[in-house]
Amino acid sequence: MKKITSLVFLALTVMLIYFLNSAIPVGKSNLPPIGKFLSPQHGCWLNAVDKNTDYGKTIQLKDLNSSAEIYFDERLVPHVFAQNETDLYRIQGYLHARFRLWQMELQTHAAAGRAAEIVGKAALQHDREFRRLGMVYAAENTLKAIEADPLTKMACDAYTKGVNDYINELNERTVPLEYKMLDYMPEEWNNLKTALFMKYMAFDLSGHENDFELHNTRQFFSEENFNKLFPAIQDSLDPIIPKGTPFAEQTVFPEKPAEADSVYFKPKEFADISETKPDRENGSNNWAVSGKKTKSGSPILCSDPHLSLNLPSIWFEMQLNIPGMNIYGVSFPGAPGILIGFNDSCAVGFTNGGRDVRDYYDITFENNSRNRYLYNNEWHSTSWRVEKINVKGGRSFIDSVAYVALGDQRCPVMYDPEFDGDKASNKKNYAVLWSAHRPTNELKAILMLNRARNYADYTEAIVNLKNPGQNCAFAAKNGDIAIRTQGDWPAKWAGQGDFIMPGTSDKYLIQGYIPQSEVPFQYNPERGFVSSANQKPVDDQTYPYYLGRNYPLYRGIRINKNLNKMNGITVQDMMNLQNDNLNEFAVYAMPMVLKHLNPQKLSTEQKTYYELLKNWDLKNTPDSKGATIFELFWDELDGLIYNDEYKKAPGVHLKPYMSTLLEALLRDESYSFVDDIETPGVETLANRMNEAFKNISDKLFKLEKKGKLEWGRYRGTDIKHLSKLEPFSIVDLKTGGHSNCINATKYNHGPSWKMIVSLTEQTEAYGIFPGGQDGNPGSPYYSNYIEKWTKGEYYRLWVMDRTDTQNKAIVWSVKLNGDRQ
Amino acid sequence: MILAYLGGIWLPWWSIALAGFAVMFLLPEKPMSSFLSGFLAIFILWGLLSLKISIANEHLLAGRISAVFYGFKSPTLLFVTTGIIGGLVTGLSGLTGSLLRRSFTT
Numbered sequence: 001m002k003k004i005t006s007l008v009f010l011a012l013t014v015m016l017i018y019f020l021n022s023a024i025p026v027g028k029s030n031l032p033p034i035g036k037f038l039s040p041q042h043g044c045w046l047n048a049v050d051k052n053t054d055y056g057k058t059i060q061l062k063d064l065n066s067s068a069e070i071y072f073d074e075r076l077v078p079h080v081f082a083q084n085e086t087d088l089y090r091i092q093g094y095l096h097a098r099f100r101l102w103q104m105e106l107q108t109h110a111a112a113g114r115a116a117e118i119v120g121k122a123a124l125q126h127d128r129e130f131r132r133l134g135m136v137y138a139a140e141n142t143l144k145a146i147e148a149d150p151l152t153k154m155a156c157d158a159y160t161k162g163v164n165d166y167i168n169e170l171n172e173r174t175v176p177l178e179y180k181m182l183d184y185m186p187e188e189w190n191n192l193k194t195a196l197f198m199k200y201m202a203f204d205l206s207g208h209e210n211d212f213e214l215h216n217t218r219q220f221f222s223e224e225n226f227n228k229l230f231p232a233i234q235d236s237l238d239p240i241i242p243k244g245t246p247f248a249e250q251t252v253f254p255e256k257p258a259e260a261d262s263v264y265f266k267p268k269e270f271a272d273i274s275e276t277k278p279d280r281e282n283g284s285n286n287w288a289v290s291g292k293k294t295k296s297g298s299p300i301l302c303s304d305p306h307l308s309l310n311l312p313s314i315w316f317e318m319q320l321n322i323p324g325m326n327i328y329g330v331s332f333p334g335a336p337g338i339l340i341g342f343n344d345s346c347a348v349g350f351t352n353g354g355r356d357v358r359d360y361y362d363i364t365f366e367n368n369s370r371n372r373y374l375y376n377n378e379w380h381s382t383s384w385r386v387e388k389i390n391v392k393g394g395r396s397f398i399d400s401v402a403y404v405a406l407g408d409q410r411c412p413v414m415y416d417p418e419f420d421g422d423k424a425s426n427k428k429n430y431a432v433l434w435s436a437h438r439p440t441n442e443l444k445a446i447l448m449l450n451r452a453r454n455y456a457d458y459t460e461a462i463v464n465l466k467n468p469g470q471n472c473a474f475a476a477k478n479g480d481i482a483i484r485t486q487g488d489w490p491a492k493w494a495g496q497g498d499f500i501m502p503g504t505s506d507k508y509l510i511q512g513y514i515p516q517s518e519v520p521f522q523y524n525p526e527r528g529f530v531s532s533a534n535q536k537p538v539d540d541q542t543y544p545y546y547l548g549r550n551y552p553l554y555r556g557i558r559i560n561k562n563l564n565k566m567n568g569i570t571v572q573d574m575m576n577l578q579n580d581n582l583n584e585f586a587v588y589a590m591p592m593v594l595k596h597l598n599p600q601k602l603s604t605e606q607k608t609y610y611e612l613l614k615n616w617d618l619k620n621t622p623d624s625k626g627a628t629i630f631e632l633f634w635d636e637l638d639g640l641i642y643n644d645e646y647k648k649a650p651g652v653h654l655k656p657y658m659s660t661l662l663e664a665l666l667r668d669e670s671y672s673f674v675d676d677i678e679t680p681g682v683e684t685l686a687n688r689m690n691e692a693f694k695n696i697s698d699k700l701f702k703l704e705k706k707g708k709l710e711w712g713r714y715r716g717t718d719i720k721h722l723s724k725l726e727p728f729s730i731v732d733l734k735t736g737g738h739s740n741c742i743n744a745t746k747y748n749h750g751p752s753w754k755m756i757v758s759l760t761e762q763t764e765a766y767g768i769f770p771g772g773q774d775g776n777p778g779s780p781y782y783s784n785y786i787e788k789w790t791k792g793e794y795y796r797l798w799v800m801d802r803t804d805t806q807n808k809a810i811v812w813s814v815k816l817n818g819d820r821q
Numbered sequence: 822m823i824l825a826y827l828g829g830i831w832l833p834w835w836s837i838a839l840a841g842f843a844v845m846f847l848l849p850e851k852p853m854s855s856f857l858s859g860f861l862a863i864f865i866l867w868g869l870l871s872l873k874i875s876i877a878n879e880h881l882l883a884g885r886i887s888a889v890f891y892g893f894k895s896p897t898l899l900f901v902t903t904g905i906i907g908g909l910v911t912g913l914s915g916l917t918g919s920l921l922r923r924s925f926t927t
Contacts, residue, residue, distance in 0.1 A: 006921040177882075
């Protein structure tokens with residue numbers, strides 16, 4: 001009897017241990033294995049970083065080619081001094097992994113369509129979509145280009161080695177916190193993962209076309225109305241390359257197919273496809289002012305890329321030094337080199353080019369087997385790529401993706417009757433032709449830029465950047481400034497690629513890329529500055545190639561207005577400009593709004609809101625109530641004006657961009673969409689504006705009661721951990737800014753790095769990103785920059801001198817031995 | 822307690838169960854008190870170890886993890902939970918050890 005009792009308890013003990021050692025499903029997610037997770041000698045407690053940690057002592061890297069030193073300053077920015085490039089990139093890989101491994105692996109898993117391996121079935125749809133978009137295919141092509149080039153091959157090999165040096169140090173007790181929570185272990189890094197990371201950026205920055213939406217919207221509206229909703233011309237455009245600048249002679253002449261007007265521009269079938277899109281607001285500001293306009297007489301370069309704001313931050317700050325190269329700036333954990341930064345001679349900043357480089361072609365297959373497709377009057381054999389998606393806690397999913405050759409490019413048939421982004425009524429086959437599928441080597445541009453000493457080096461480096469295309473601003477200590485609207489841009493005829501194109505012949509293919517000799521640029525322009533803010537790169541009334549319809553207008557206008565009139569510019573002036581909250585859209589809109597709003601017809605309560613709006617200083621400052629009222633008002637007005645016409649539109653459609661309505665009304669207040677087509681009478685703009693204002697007053701009252709009428713409370717900013725876990729996130733930041741302000745801060749998006757570099761003899765540089773260096777939520781350096789970032793403040797960036805080893809700014813350091821010497 | 826601590830350095834987390842089992846198999850304790858002493862030993866060991874780590878961390882991590890678990894920040898509750906989880910495992914294994922010894926000795 002006693003034996004049985006004791007065996008029962010033995011079984012109970014074993015069961016308890018088993019239970020506490022397994023991930024327990026709770027709702028949609030899993031609790032970590034609770035015993036292992038809470039053990040102070042194994043679990044999460046080991047990720048609670050001691051505030052007295054000596055970070056130098058935590059670096060175990062060995063066997064370098066030569067000796068090297070790493071110095072950490074008080075913000076945990078590593079200043080790396082190596083003797084050669086191989087050691088340098090190996091150390092960079094090691095440090096990225098040391099502080100950001102989980103994020104690096106998660107992002108490359110997501111890029112590769114492998115998220116379901118970590119989070120289970122919930123990510124299957126994402127994984128299928130990314131695989132069908134050809135993300136891995138694209139990364140494999142880029143990897144070939146990376147490995148064919150000695151510089152990028154060396155850098156990636158060394159970087160991969162460094163990442164793996166760190167991964168090999170890890171065990172179940174020392175892995176980053178998130179691995180313990182999700183109960184898995186990191187896998188080896190490789191060069192393909194770096195290529196995947198580059199493609200993740202390509203997706204984020206060159207994936208935002210609206211072909212399906214426009215295709216349907218075009219069918220639903222008459223040609224005349226469609227052109228009013230999506231005009232190709234923007235009246236108030238102030239392009240990156242100023243109007244009147246002559247272009248290089250045109251050498252590629254894209255020809256519109258003869259039948260395009262009757263076939264392509266008059267689509268007859270709705271496409272029921274919903275795709276995942278990167279944030280439309282992904283954009284940026286950059287500018288460089290020449291010494292003529294600065295107080296110091298030396299150029300100043302400013303750059304603030306606007307991306308999704310997450311924790312851990314997308315950026316990792318560092319200084320990389322070898323004899324002959326000394327670069328400081330922010331890097332991407334996942335890739336070698338410094339993306340946005342400066343060296344001893346020059347500085348570089350990027351904004352997104354934003355042209356449409358992803359197009360869809362309607363493919364005709366012989367039959368349901370999809371083994372042969374029609375192209376140029378012949379049947380061609382499909383090639384297949386079988387995608388096996390492993391799913392955590394479930395069965396693997398096999399997805400067979402057809403690839404067809406369109407011209408010289410193999411393209412995945414992304415959407416077919418088996419996959420339509422969860423719409424379930426699509427019967428068509430659409431292949432995607434995306435310039436990111438081409439074997440390009442953007443890393444080469446980055447690594448060469450890191451070494452650039454002058455304008456010639458910059459140009460030679462930057463032409464390697466093909467996708468995602470970027471407006472690259474440049475400034476050098478010798479006084480040069482420049483900007484180049486760099487990328488491999490398809491040479492398109494007007495309207496090409498706006499809609500789904502016929503894929504049964506080569507007629508609708510891209511007929512060539514715009515040669516690099518024709519890429520618009522500016523070098524030391526007369527006006528003494530260059531700038532870009534994702535607006536149209538050139539005046540499209542004179543530029544020979546088609547540019548598409550989707551470009552933000554107002555940040556660019558505001559930047560140029562300011563830079564034009566500024567002189568004797570200081571670093572502080574540039575900080576003020578980066579943090580400028582003036583809403584340029586409202587500058588254009590408000591006179592018209594106040595002309596039409598009639599306060600006499602308003603209740604007492606509504607009048608107070610009217611007064612707030614009338615007296616608004618047009619700035620989206622955190623405590624502005626006028627900014628909130630304007631935002632709600634314009635949104636309501638936009639709905640009143642377009643919703644009646646859109647009422648019966650197909651589910652997948654596109655509404656006009658915010659600037660379209662304003663531009664149309666400024667041109668002609670009797671814009672035909674203003675009238676409500678559901679009423680017999682004819683509504684005027686004044687009618688609609690007063691209606692809109694009354695409609696929002698209840699909402700304003702409720703917001704005010706909740707204390708949320710102030711812009712920074714109504715909108716504010718949340719910076720979320722990549723897992724979306726709220727306790728790991730920093731939320732409810734009272735921020736100003738708007739996508740129509742130079743300070744483009746939004747709810748979960750905005751200036752992900754703000755940098756100002758004054759290229760005086762001794763470089764004076766400032767920067768900040770909303771996060772911290774350490775990706776570990778248990779570290780004091782996880783989110784320590786956010787408070788300062790929210791206030792619009794900067795850190796002075798300290799560029800260390802190799803011999804300055806006794807500097808007080810050094811808090812921790814480590815000397816690494818070159819055992820192979 | 823010492824055995825459990827030493828085990829924790831090299832062995833998986835559930836080595837605390839082995840320690841509890843071994844000690845109670847060797848010592849002539851009654852089943853109930855073997856459970857209690859096993860529970861208490863590791864409750865104190867894990868509670869104190871986690872507390873010590875967390876103080877040096879200024880409770881940054883404990884604040885965040887506790888908010889994930891309970892929906893509100895309470896490092897204290899997380900130390901207690903940690904202690905109870907460890908205590909339960911060791912208590913139960915100690916009880917098993919004690920019972921098994923008695924089944925052999927009589």
